[in-house]
Amino acid sequence: FVFKLTAAKQQDHFFQAAYLEERDAWVRDIKKAIHCIDGGQRFARKSTRKSIRLPETINLSALYLSMKDPEKGIKELKLEKDKKVFNHCFTGTSVIDWLVSSKSIRNRKEGLMLASSLLSEGYLQPAGDTSKAAAEGLSDTPFLDLYDAYYYFPDSGFFCEGNSSDDDVILKEEFRGIIVKQGCLLKQ
Numbered sequence: 001f002v003f004k005l006t007a008a009k010q011q012d013h014f015f016q017a018a019y020l021e022e023r024d025a026w027v028r029d030i031k032k033a034i035h036c037i038d039g040g041q042r043f044a045r046k047s048t049r050k051s052i053r054l055p056e057t058i059n060l061s062a063l064y065l066s067m068k069d070p071e072k073g074i075k076e077l078k079l080e081k082d083k084k085v086f087n088h089c090f091t092g093t094s095v096i097d098w099l100v101s102s103k104s105i106r107n108r109k110e111g112l113m114l115a116s117s118l119l120s121e122g123y124l125q126p127a128g129d130t131s132k133a134a135a136e137g138l139s140d141t142p143f144l145d146l147y148d149a150y151y152y153f154p155d156s157g158f159f160c161e162g163n164s165s166d167d168d169v170i171l172k173e174e175f176r177g178i179i180v181k182q183g184c185l186l187k188q
Helices: 018-037 060-067 093-103 108-120 129-138
Strands: 002-006 012-018 077-081 085-090 125-127 150-152 157-162
Touching: 002 018, 012 125, 060 085, 060 093, 077 150, 085 093, 093 150, 125 129, 129 150
Parallel strands: none
Antiparallel strands: 002 012, 077 085, 085 150, 085 157, 125 150
16 A cells, blocks of 8 residues: 655655555545646645534534444444445445434534535545545535445545555555655545
């Protein structure tokens, strides 16, 4: 799950993700940033909270922790679709159902807005073609209230068996050089 980024000064940087989908998400986002900068635009991540006028009283971080609660949170499941098995994930409908039952929202429409914020801020990640397409702007909303739209928590240990989402050709190359800085990446 390693990818290489070559800087303008021909300096190579290697990044390692925890799993394939995380690596793909990083590569996709870095490509978007490069495309934006190459087009002469200033690259800046827009705040979802401002763009959808999310009330200041809603704490996405606290909501995320509640959603992950082993007793009262959203149950992570092993789901199957299109001959692929998605481990440690849940459906879009189960997220909205949980938000309604926890009284975080008044109706499903508000739930879509709040779940879209969680997705945009990196608290939820899309798994599978349906939810990935919506997150990339191919749907009316980035988050889908559907039984066949799968999502997962970024630190859940999610993985997909039989996944072939790797569009990029990865050349096998021996890693050379020294480690400049070692740590982990947090994508938000």
